Amino acid sequence: MQLFIGGTCAGKRDLIASRFPEATWLKMGEGADLSGWRDRLAPGQCLVISGWLDWLAGALADDADESDDDRLRARLDAELAAMVEAERRGQGEIVLILSEVGRGIVPIDPADRRLRDLAGWLAQDAAARAEAVWYVRHGLARCLTLG
Template identity: 55%
Template sequence: MQLFIGGACAGKRDAVTQRFDAPHWHSAHAGCRLEAWRSLTETRCLVLEGWERWIGQRLADEPNDDRLRQAMARELDALRAWEAEQGGQAVLILLEMGRGIVPLGRENRRLRDLNGWLAQDAAARCERVWYVWNGLVKSLTL
């Protein structure tokens, strides 16, 4: 798996498009549900974006942050298993939120915290991590 992380409109999509041939985009912005990626069979490169929306959709249904974090981590593990079984490449695009600014509203704080934990969990599972800012792409992987 590879992770591209950065702020809104920082150039993450362009960076992915430049690095991967014919990726299949699975996006919350296009109305895709997170777990629907499992039904895709004919793709070699799967790009998943809109994680903050997928988290946001689950906030009301799951009041426990630990359980919600574990559910998202299970999706990451399933993507790694898909890569191993199918020989595919999973590419995650995550929005870096907040940059240290704490929102006033409880649900906004939960979203920011869970997104940050997801970023940490994804980075720990990915073989390459890229930080994208102002169209500049930097490898964070040692």
Template identity: 50%
Template sequence: MQLFIGGTCAGKRGVVRQRFEEPRWHSAHAGGRLEAWPSVADTSCLVLEGWERWIGERLAAEPDDDRLRQAMARELDALRDWEVAQGGQAVLIVVEMGRAVVPLGRENRRLRDLNGWLAQDATARCERVWYVWNGLVKGLTR
């Protein structure tokens, strides 16, 4: 797996389009549900974006942050298993939310916390991590 992380409108999608040949997109922004990604995984390169929306959709249904984080981690593990079984490449696009003002509302704070944990969990599972800022790309190491 590869992770592309950066702020909103930082150029992540453009960088992914340049680096991967014929990627198949599964996006929350286009109405895709996270758990539906296997239905579009008939490709050599699967791009998943909109993680902040997928987290946001689950906030009301799951009051326990640890359980929600574990559910998201299971999705990451399933993607990694798909890569091994199919020989494909999963590409994650995640919005970095940790550098701005922390909102007062509880649900908005939960969203930022869970998005940050998702980024950490994805980083631990990805072979490459890229930070995108103003269209510039920098490879990160652990």
């Protein structure tokens, strides 16, 4: 699994499209099933998954009673582990696109801070599992780590 992370409009999509021109793209978002990637992954193919911030926002809005961030983080990490395992079994290659949200002003609203925290934890967990982590800024990518 590879992770491309950077700010909004940093050039992540264009960079990935040029590196993986035949990839299938899946945009997570509000109401999307977290495990929906499983049906899209195919041997010998690359699946690019974006829209994680939208998915997190939707998950928090859909389950307003969910106050356990650790449980949500564990659920996300379990999906990341399943992605790595699927790759190991030769079911395809996965590329994640995550938005960097930790460099701006800390939001005043507690719900916005919570979303930012969860996005940061997702990025940390994805980076820990990724074979390669690419930070993208101004359309340029720097490899931060190779597993």
